[in-house]
Amino acid sequence: MAFWAVITTHPQCERRALRHLEWQGFQCYAPREKVVRVRRGRKVDDIRFLFPRYLFVWIIDQWHALLGTFGVSKILMNGEVPSQLPTSWINGMKLKERNGLIVLPKDRFKVGERVQVTSGLFQGQFGLYQGMTSRQREVVLLGTLGRVELASGNLD
Numbered sequence: 001m002a003f004w005a006v007i008t009t010h011p012q013c014e015r016r017a018l019r020h021l022e023w024q025g026f027q028c029y030a031p032r033e034k035v036v037r038v039r040r041g042r043k044v045d046d047i048r049f050l051f052p053r054y055l056f057v058w059i060i061d062q063w064h065a066l067l068g069t070f071g072v073s074k075i076l077m078n079g080e081v082p083s084q085l086p087t088s089w090i091n092g093m094k095l096k097e098r099n100g101l102i103v104l105p106k107d108r109f110k111v112g113e114r115v116q117v118t119s120g121l122f123q124g125q126f127g128l129y130q131g132m133t134s135r136q137r138e139v140v141l142l143g144t145l146g147r148v149e150l151a152s153g154n155l156d
Contacts, residue, residue: 005082017071027058115155
């Protein structure tokens with residue numbers, strides 16, 4: 001039975017793990033995104049992994065070889081077998097790619113716009129939208145708590 005599994009890598013070893021997994025014949029998927037950073041006063045386009053330290057591996061029969069692969073830290077397990085990631089989830093991620101990079105949604109709100117938190121600990125709270133961080137978290141100023149970073153999609 002073939003399925004997608006999730007592995008974690010050692011810190012900053014995603015490329016090394018990908019290279020060694022592909023040498024062993026595994027099909028891998030590591031979504032990347034383009035981020036604009038400021039370096040020495042200049043805007044620079046940077047490509048980074050969307051999920052740092054996580055890679056997705058297509059497993060057909062044997063998965064034990066993953067544990068001895070350079071760069072691989074561990075496999076997310078469900079008991080004594082790797083957890084299975086739905087193929088539809090991977091296909092959905094691939095559909096969001098343009099030129100090999102994931103295109104994330106743009107800001108839905110303008111800076112300073114009044115928003116309401118729709119889920120989580122701060123559900124029902126109103127605040128002022130402050131933008132999105134480079135890690136795709138939305139920043140809101142709440143009256144009682146000040147600056148709060150929320151997962152994308154929790155505002156109306």
